[in-house]
Amino acid sequence: MRRILRDAGLAGLLGVFALPGYFYFGSHPPIVRQIEVEGAEKIPPAEIACKLEDLKGRHFSHFSTIKAARAVLKDRRIEKVAVRFAFPNKLIVWVKEKKFDFILSADKLYGLSEKLEIFPLTPGDKIAGKLVISGCGWFNGWYYLPAKSAAMGRFANFLRTVRAEYPEFLDKLSQLDFEDRNNVKAYFLDTGAEANLGAPPYEPKLVLLKQLLVTGVPAGNLDLRQKNSVYAFTGSSEGGK
Numbered sequence: 001m002r003r004i005l006r007d008a009g010l011a012g013l014l015g016v017f018a019l020p021g022y023f024y025f026g027s028h029p030p031i032v033r034q035i036e037v038e039g040a041e042k043i044p045p046a047e048i049a050c051k052l053e054d055l056k057g058r059h060f061s062h063f064s065t066i067k068a069a070r071a072v073l074k075d076r077r078i079e080k081v082a083v084r085f086a087f088p089n090k091l092i093v094w095v096k097e098k099k100f101d102f103i104l105s106a107d108k109l110y111g112l113s114e115k116l117e118i119f120p121l122t123p124g125d126k127i128a129g130k131l132v133i134s135g136c137g138w139f140n141g142w143y144y145l146p147a148k149s150a151a152m153g154r155f156a157n158f159l160r161t162v163r164a165e166y167p168e169f170l171d172k173l174s175q176l177d178f179e180d181r182n183n184v185k186a187y188f189l190d191t192g193a194e195a196n197l198g199a200p201p202y203e204p205k206l207v208l209l210k211q212l213l214v215t216g217v218p219a220g221n222l223d224l225r226q227k228n229s230v231y232a233f234t235g236s237s238e239g240g241k
Contacts, residue, residue, distance in 0.1 A: 032056050033089040040095055042122070043077055048095060051075070052083075060085055068093075076144035098144060103127050105134040116146040116156060131170060135179030151178045158184055158202060166206040172217055183225065190217045198225035205230075 032055050037045035051072050055063060065083040072081045072093060080096040100111025100119045111119030112133055120143055121127065136151040155178050162169055174192075177185040184197040197205050205224040212218070212230060223231040 030060055030089045032058055032060065032091050035091045035093060036086070038092060038094045039097075041097055042124075043075070043095070043097060048072060048075070048078075048093060052091065052093065055091060076142075101130070103130045103132045104136065104139070105132050106137065106139045110139060114159065116148075116152050117144050118147050119143060131173055132175040133178070134175060135177040135185075150181070154178050154181065154184070157200065158197075161200075161202045162206065165203055166210045169206065169209060169213075172213065188217045191219050193218050193221050195222040196225050204228055 069081040104112040175187040
């Protein structure tokens with residue numbers, strides 16, 4: 001009895017794995033009749049499906065889903081793509097669109113990702129509460145591609161250090177300014193106070209800030225340009241460590 005059940009189970013498993021292969025790659029494989037797009041938010045699904053329009057009417061076994069995904073990825077607005085078959089004759093295209101993390105203030109406002117990709121802003125974009133990055137010069141490049149400049153390099157270096165040492169610091173800020181190549185200015189969200197972080201290395205300064213901000217965001221400005229020290233200013237000419 002056990003042997004019969006075992007053989008039946010093996011036959012069932014064989015059917016599970018063999019039938020799809022026969023269905024898709026047999027002598028009469030199905031033909032693509034419909035392309036369905038999933039995951040699109042800002043890009044119209046029909047625009048993405050149009051990139052694979054030439055696959056309609058083709059047998060599933062006569063093209064590569066990997067190559068189909070690469071064709072969709074040529075759209076610089078898209079970060080990831082996965083293409084799969086769906087019974088009986090549907091091609092499912094899942095996409096993940098690129099999104100921006102910050103607001104870049106240049107000749108006008110743009111979206112900016114952590115990969116330094118610059119986005120055009122549209123009326124539906126949610127920009128309230130996002131950290132503003134300024135002092136990186138005017139934008140004259142291509143959308144959805146990494147921007148390359150000395151100021152952007154300073155921002156990328158600073159961002160890597162903050163992410164590693166004190167990521168919560170970014171949540172306390174309304175703006176970061178990189179106009180001065182020898183100083184990073186950070187403006188606190190709650191009080192508007194300014195912190196001058198100077199030039200690299202930023203690690204010891206972030207350690208000091210982390211210790212200082214345990215008690216809350218300061219009401220006055222901070223100066224961390226001197227090595228291993230921080231000065232606090234409350235608006236008068238006198239300040240203290």
